[in-house]
Amino acid sequence: MRTYSPRDLIIVGLMLMLLEYMFMQLNLGALQKSTLDLLLFLGALWLAAMLIVEERFDPYRIIYSFSWSFIVVVSITYIFLALALQLSGVARSIVYLLLPLALTALAGLVKVKAVEPLIQGRSIKSSLGRIPISRRLQLSLYRLDRVMIAFIAISLAILVAFLITPVLSIFQYSILTPSGEPWYHNFKVIFSDNLYVRKIFIGEPKPWEFIRRPDGTLELVVTGVNYGVLVNSITNAVIVTVVATALGVLVAFALARYDFYGKTFLRVLAVVPLFVTPFINSYIVKLIFGTGGPISIITEALFGFKVRIESLAGVALAQIMAFYPIVYLNAYSSFISIDPSMEEQAENLGSKSWRLFFTITLPLALPGIAAGSILVLIFSLEDLGAPIVFNEHNLMSYKIYSSLIGEAGVVTPEIAALGVVLIALSVLGFLVIRSYVSMRAYAMVSRGGRWHPRTRKLSVVGHVLIYLLLLPLIVFTALPQIGVILMAFNVMALDRFSINPAGFTTKYVVEAFTGGSPLAADIPMHVRNTLTYAITAVLIATVLSIIIAYVVSRARIKYVVELLDVLATIPIAIPGLVIAIGYYYYLSTLSSWGLEWSRGTPLEGLFIAINPIYGELGFQAWIALITAFVVRRLPYTARSVFAGFQQVHENLEEAALNLGASRLKTISTVILPLIVTNIVSGTLIGFIYTSTEVSTSVTLGAFNKQQAPVTYYMMYIYKAGTTEAYRYAAAVGLLLIAIQLIVVIVVTLVLKQRYAFIGI
Amino acid sequence: MxxxxxxxxxxxxxxxxxxxxxxxxxxxxxxxxxxxxxxxxxxxxxxxxxxxxxxxxxxxxxxxxxxxxxxxxxxxxxxxxxxxxxxxxxxxxxxxxxxxxxxxxxxxxxxxxxxxxxxxxxxxxxxxxxxxxxxxxxxxxxxxxxxxxxxxxxxxxxxxxxxxxxxxxxxxxxxxxxxxxxxxxxxxxxxxxxxxxxxxxxxxxxxxxxxxxxxxxxxxxxxxxxxxxxxxSFIGRSNMFTGKLVERSRAYAKIYIDELGVEVEGVIEDSEPSDKVIAIVRPEDIAVELLGASTSTNNNVLRGVVEFKMFVGEKQELRVKVRDASIVAYAPKNLDLSIGQEVLISFSRNSLRALPYK
Structure with a gap:
């Protein structure tokens, strides 16, 4: 009997698509149309189920094929978006083309991941007979001891109290609807209201336009098209992710595989955009793409018009420039981690250049690259810096932010629903990629350099290409950070990208440190806040990470381990703004509930202190901020500590247990001394990500400005619009760069750990 | 203690x-x-x-x-x-x-x-x-x-x-x-x-x-x-044949070996009567001799052709083809053998063990 291949599914899809298209041409009533739609859908579903159940389709054909699995992921995303946005016409019939493939792949995944192991496990268990419940209890108690139980209890309690409950409270608020409306009212608004999903009319401003300025010069203004908040956010995130991934992979491949003069310099320069300087770097991007920027100078000289990039287009550009190094770092370490013999074997069999890259190198590096891409997607969705600087209000992140710090002081349930959509988008993407990556995790992403990576000498032509294309690209993407430094020292103009070395002064930097000018008076206070919060939060996060990583790597209780593993990683996928709204709801609810029964007791003060509604009157922002920081940055420290645990062979620990050491004794005498470098580097990396944190800082911090971190102040300066103050913001940016630089140097040179964005 | x-x-x-x-x-x-x-x-x-x-x-x-x-x-x-x-x-x-x-x-x-x-x-x-x-x-x-x-x-x-x-x-x-x-x-x-x-x-x-x-x-x-x-098979090397139990006396049994098409004598461990058996002989229990120069007193004697030989130091390792079977045996290091040569191989009835077939 012949089995079916993914190609057959595409053929079936083509037929479904034609059917659907024919139906659309017929003049049918809405009811009949939706019935036919349903029939087609059920047909595809039935087909998928039948193929899988009858074993005429092997799901591994999709799972292990690089291109098919990629097509499936894209298809699922497309179908999801097309249905959510209620597309019509050809765009809609494409859904039917992809449907059989997507459904079969999903059904196959369920079968391979869930059903098969379950059936096999059942048959083995039943062949052995039943294990009595008392014995099972004894067994699970044996696997745990008091220390393990305490560890599990502590970590679960903290994560439930400060991560799960706040996030769940958003869900609770999102279904608060005006009376008479169904529970999904707010979501319906988000998926249909003109604000969120906009219909485009003829005669609207074009995405780009030539404008004649009063002084007679011609100007090309690129804005992008506003499709409504929801669509904008998704489109922007997808575009940024795709472009950043392509750039990152390209740069990584060139740097990982070729030897040329100046390579080390480019490698260092390529990570410069990762130095976070909130707001001010986006401002520099705005200047670069403004009428006074280098692009305009070039185009004016060449074509006689200036270029100005604004709004959505500007946001996308700023994000691409800031985030592509995340993909670059992951892709780079993936490329050099590939065992050279894998490629050599392929070459030995006659594969070369493009074929070699697409059949061997890229598939092997894919898990690392995918991990980087999904981070870019999430970062882009939740980014606040670029939207605020480009004054782009039609993005989900900006909507949430503006309603949180709005004067009204009340956050509407609609915003909660928006938060739910945001979290659903990023967490779904995260989980899909995570399971996709783990299913194909045959590449060794973690530690490179065990072998000598393959590099090739570049020819003269290659050198020319590198210097003509790669060098300008890398220098260009590093410009914002360079600009921040120049601006801090008064070498760069405030409103245009022009450099004047004669203006050099350390005045602004010094004043930012001493607070010795009215505009800079509050800076030292905010810097102190940031440092205090970051250090406290990161120390707590480190201890928590050790506890969680220990349970995850050592406890042999499948479900607890998986739960903790996911909970410790998922904060990466939870946008900071969602955490901020969650904390807002959670803390105010908790507070009003607590105040009720604690009236007159000393606890009353605590419940006032945690309630953002009290603002400057008593809200202690530091409590909320430190907890939020711990939760948000936990994945960074936890991954590093976890990597340490993985390097320590379990036998080393068992040897100590075997010789009579208790669990705690084993941890303190054998394990911790062995992973101290991992712990320290995890702490340091957590520290830089905490001190540069933006989204919760600018929102929760806004409720009590005296206690806000320095990133809040940078935003505040920016919003206030006193251009002179930008220099102080740049000086703070310089300070942040310095902190990050020191940490990176310590981590890579002293602790010899690889500084990379975490893989999933 | x-x-x-x-x-x-x-x-x-x-x-x-x-x-x-x-x-x-x-x-x-x-x-x-x-x-x-x-x-x-x-x-x-x-x-x-x-x-x-x-x-x-x-x-x-x-x-x-x-x-x-x-x-x-x-x-x-x-x-x-x-x-x-x-x-x-x-x-x-x-x-x-x-x-x-x-x-x-x-x-x-x-x-x-x-x-x-x-x-x-x-x-x-x-x-x-x-x-x-x-x-x-x-x-x-x-x-x-x-x-x-x-x-x-x-x-x-x-x-x-x-x-x-x-x-x-x-x-x-x-x-x-x-x-x-x-x-x-x-x-x-x-x-x-x-x-x-x-x-x-x-x-x-x-x-x-x-x-x-x-x-x-x-x-x-x-x-x-x-x-x-x-x-x-896990411990040491063995030649294994499938066969049928033909007849058993108190200590020894007569077994018909399918691959060899002959009846041999051996020890059967399992007392339960079992029609089908697996017969095992270890290579070191097999004597290899040239035709016409046989001195052994073994009960089971077979005639075969040297199919493959390998010098391993203290002895020669042979594969001897006997009808459908290829039997591994060791010959003394100085015995002059060539591939394709006919030889006699023999083993005592104590060295063949029959196990019930499963």
Whole structure:
């Protein structure tokens, strides 16, 4: 009997698509149309189920094929978006083309991941007979001891109290609807209201336009098209992710595989955009793409018009420039981690250049690259810096932010629903990629350099290409950070990208440190806040990470381990703004509930202190901020500590247990001394990500400005619009760069750990 | 007095794999007992259950008469030597060895004495202050052994301790382990997949496959009287034929071998009447002689053609084609043979064993 291949599914899809298209041409009533739609859908579903159940389709054909699995992921995303946005016409019939493939792949995944192991496990268990419940209890108690139980209890309690409950409270608020409306009212608004999903009319401003300025010069203004908040956010995130991934992979491949003069310099320069300087770097991007920027100078000289990039287009550009190094770092370490013999074997069999890259190198590096891409997607969705600087209000992140710090002081349930959509988008993407990556995790992403990576000498032509294309690209993407430094020292103009070395002064930097000018008076206070919060939060996060990583790597209780593993990683996928709204709801609810029964007791003060509604009157922002920081940055420290645990062979620990050491004794005498470098580097990396944190800082911090971190102040300066103050913001940016630089140097040179964005 | 170890119906399942399937056996006090089997047969799991790193899903573990099934590893006073030695890289040799003693709150000068004693025992005097990474594989192995022995455990557990050493060192360490075990008379449980190692070192051994213990006995019993096809094929080399039991007298049986198309005489172990059998002859029990120069008195004589020969030093290894079968046999090193030559091969009726066919 012949089995079916993914190609057959595409053929079936083509037929479904034609059917659907024919139906659309017929003049049918809405009811009949939706019935036919349903029939087609059920047909595809039935087909998928039948193929899988009858074993005429092997799901591994999709799972292990690089291109098919990629097509499936894209298809699922497309179908999801097309249905959510209620597309019509050809765009809609494409859904039917992809449907059989997507459904079969999903059904196959369920079968391979869930059903098969379950059936096999059942048959083995039943062949052995039943294990009595008392014995099972004894067994699970044996696997745990008091220390393990305490560890599990502590970590679960903290994560439930400060991560799960706040996030769940958003869900609770999102279904608060005006009376008479169904529970999904707010979501319906988000998926249909003109604000969120906009219909485009003829005669609207074009995405780009030539404008004649009063002084007679011609100007090309690129804005992008506003499709409504929801669509904008998704489109922007997808575009940024795709472009950043392509750039990152390209740069990584060139740097990982070729030897040329100046390579080390480019490698260092390529990570410069990762130095976070909130707001001010986006401002520099705005200047670069403004009428006074280098692009305009070039185009004016060449074509006689200036270029100005604004709004959505500007946001996308700023994000691409800031985030592509995340993909670059992951892709780079993936490329050099590939065992050279894998490629050599392929070459030995006659594969070369493009074929070699697409059949061997890229598939092997894919898990690392995918991990980087999904981070870019999430970062882009939740980014606040670029939207605020480009004054782009039609993005989900900006909507949430503006309603949180709005004067009204009340956050509407609609915003909660928006938060739910945001979290659903990023967490779904995260989980899909995570399971996709783990299913194909045959590449060794973690530690490179065990072998000598393959590099090739570049020819003269290659050198020319590198210097003509790669060098300008890398220098260009590093410009914002360079600009921040120049601006801090008064070498760069405030409103245009022009450099004047004669203006050099350390005045602004010094004043930012001493607070010795009215505009800079509050800076030292905010810097102190940031440092205090970051250090406290990161120390707590480190201890928590050790506890969680220990349970995850050592406890042999499948479900607890998986739960903790996911909970410790998922904060990466939870946008900071969602955490901020969650904390807002959670803390105010908790507070009003607590105040009720604690009236007159000393606890009353605590419940006032945690309630953002009290603002400057008593809200202690530091409590909320430190907890939020711990939760948000936990994945960074936890991954590093976890990597340490993985390097320590379990036998080393068992040897100590075997010789009579208790669990705690084993941890303190054998394990911790062995992973101290991992712990320290995890702490340091957590520290830089905490001190540069933006989204919760600018929102929760806004409720009590005296206690806000320095990133809040940078935003505040920016919003206030006193251009002179930008220099102080740049000086703070310089300070942040310095902190990050020191940490990176310590981590890579002293602790010899690889500084990379975490893989999933 | 050394400790006795008893396993009763010990069963352990990991997901879809039965790692230990109803294992019942007893390790006598002071003996060196080996679990032998291919990788994945469950021998290491059994050892880990004895050490207390795992608890069995069913069944019990006893040290003497004490039930230790659910005792933690640190309450059992066993000492294990791991396959990868598991020496703590951040401690010196001395600290590694002294670790267990310090936990037992033994005074420091007593510790010093004991470490000195154990280092002499494993012949590593003078390396106290080295770190593990500064030692050779063999030395690390000795440190691991010393660390386990110094706490005077009730039971010494060795998990493939020699598999990371090169062939020559392995033989040397094998003798060393045996010597030390003899000297201390400590109950020792040894796990290996190397049948030569198991045969040479053990007092008794258990052959395992797919979680089950197939046969327990002394090396001689296992070698000469394998009770299953797996044991016969796993230990040493064997020629195996399928056949039919034709007739049996009290001691010997007549068996018709399908591949050879002849009747041979041999020993049949299983008393149950079984029509179909598997007949086993070890190559070293087969005599190879030139035609017309036969002096052997063996009952079973076959005529075959040399199909392949290989000089391996002390002897020649042959494959002799007899009808449909290709029989492995050894010829004396000086016997002049060529491929395609006809030879006589023979074996005594004591050396052919028939097992019931399953």
């Amino acid at each position: 050394a400790t006795k170890v008893r396993l009763e119906d010990v069963t352990k399942v990991y997901g879809n794999v039965v790692a230990a399937d109803n294992i019942t056996l007893e390790v006598k006090p002071g003996e060196l007992f080996t679990f032998l089997g291919p990788s994945g047969c469950g021998k290491t799991t059994t050892l880990r259950i004895i050490a207390g790193f795992e608890a069995p899903d069913k069944g019990r573990v006893f040290f003497d008469e004490e039930d230790v099934t659910f005792k933690k590893p640190y309450q059992r006073n066993t000492a294990m030597v791991f396959q990868n030695y598991a020496l703590w890289p951040h401690m010196t040799v001395y600290d590694n060895i002294a670790y267990g003693l310090r936990l037992r709150k033994i005074p420091e000068d007593e510790i010093r004495k004991r470490v000195k004693w154990v280092l002499e025992l494993v012949r590593l005097e003078g390396l106290e202050n080295r770190f593990p990474l500064q030692l050779s594989g063999g030395q690390q192995q000795r440190v691991a052994l010393a660390r386990a022995l110094v706490v005077q455990p009730r039971i010494l557990l060795l998990d493939e301790p020699l598999s990371n050493l090169d062939a020559k060192l392995r033989i040397e360490m094998r003798e060393e382990v045996k010597r030390i075990q003899r000297e201390l008379l400590i109950t020792t449980i040894y796990v290996t997949h190397d049948q030569l190692e198991a045969m040479s070192i053990s007092d008794r051994l258990a052959v395992m496959d797919k979680g089950r213990v197939l046969q327990v006995g002394t090396p001689q019993e296992i070698y000469f009287k394998p009770r299953s096809v797996f044991v016969a």
